[in-house]
Ligand SMILES: Cc1cc2nc3c(=O)[nH]c(=O)nc-3n(C[C@H](O)[C@H](O)[C@H](O)COP(=O)(O)OP(=O)(O)OC[C@H]3O[C@@H](n4cnc5c(N)ncnc54)[C@H](O)[C@@H]3O)c2cc1C
């Protein structure tokens with residue numbers, strides 16, 4: 001936690017930019033210069049209100065929002081000396097939050113499927129417009145921050161604070177799984193439905209042996225670890241994690257935390273192309289995670305029904321793929337085996353199937369509208385997995401689209 005003296009000095013450095021680049025880079029749409037101005041003048045309560053009005057997940061975002069990739073990275077002050085420490089100022093402001101409830105009602109009915117950051121941000125924004133939505137959740141309230149973000153990075157009490165805040169606004173969550181076939185009846189009962197179902201299905205590797213004991217999709221592994229249902233004994237000491245994103249990094253760090261001796265990330269490109277945030281990669285290196293670059297998995301080696309190794313193939317980068325990144329090409333005859341006691345695959349996530357138009361594991365939307373009239377979607381379900389602030393921003397924007405669809409107030 002930063003000191004008040006730091007907050008005063010740091011907030012006074014803010015240039016109060018016109019068309020502030022920090023704000024444009026904030027997916028949750030926080031009016032950053034405004035709350036910084038309030039901090040500079042000592043109006044801490046006002047600063048907290050500004051942040052909270054934009055983002056109901058102020059507490060968890062204070063801890064895990066990748067500001068170095070978003071607002072901080074874009075701060076104009078960096079061109080003069082150093083960027084404003086927006087994350088620390090945000091964290092300070094949130095301590096003054098008092099979560100005043102809102103009391104106005106509308107009889108419009110909206111169903112929200114999924115109580116992750118996106119669904120709850122949508123419920124919060126609708127509440128501000130007088131609509132008390134019904135939120136359905138099959139698992140834990142809070143979505144991925146509740147079930148998968150490792151405890152060493154996000155203390156549970158932060159999520160509890162944010163969920164308590166939402167309760168003060170009257171937002172309640174019903175424990176229920178909405179099945180794809182329920183969508184039609186839900187649509188009939190409610191004026192609009194918002195699918196904020198996330199993208200928690202790990203993509204399959206599509207190689208022989210991946211169903212063997214000791215092979216885990218990253219989402220399942222992280223959930224088991226968070227619930228303390230997986231031990232060092234189950235995992236063994238030679239853990240391979242396949243993938244180059246933040247989920248791969250989190251999985252590797254968690255395996256280390258559990259006590260596994262050798263944890264290696266296997267990635268088919270090089271460190272330069274890894275989609276994981278720089279700070280996350282550095283954290284993994286500090287924790288003793290090793291990296292094996294330019295290797296792709298070919299098959300999981302299984303002995304008596306359990307993982308005993310991974311056959312990999314060497315790769316080289318040539319030309320560009322559809323995403324514009326260097327394309328990994330397999331080198332013929334370069335296969336070899338690496339011993340492994342567990343293999344965790346973290347090669348991407350998909351949204352659950354619903355009877356709306358979907359492409360590449362994502363729900364297709366235009367201005368948050370799906371292919372079915374009155375059914376909207378946002379968050380990881382439409383982007384395949386980004387950040388909490390992006391999910392919050394989507395939830396808020398979708399709430400406005402829903403409000404307009406329902407004919408306004
Ligand atoms: C391991 C990991 C670490 C991450 N770390 C960070 C980080 O440090 N910082 C950051 O900003 N972002 C991080 N992210 C990304 C961030 O957590 C997600 O972008 C964000 O949670 C997406 O919110 P969402 O509401 O769209 O989806 P989710 O959080 O996935 O929530 C969707 C909810 O819908 C529920 N649901 C799904 N189907 C149904 C159904 N049929 N019926 C009822 N309920 C249903 C699910 O149970 C879930 O609770 C991380 C992601 C992962 C996987």
Ligand code: SF4
Pocket residue numbers: 013014015016017020021022023032033036074075076077084086
């Ligand atoms: S970009 Fe930096 S200096 Fe400009 S308003 Fe935002 S925080 Fe202040």
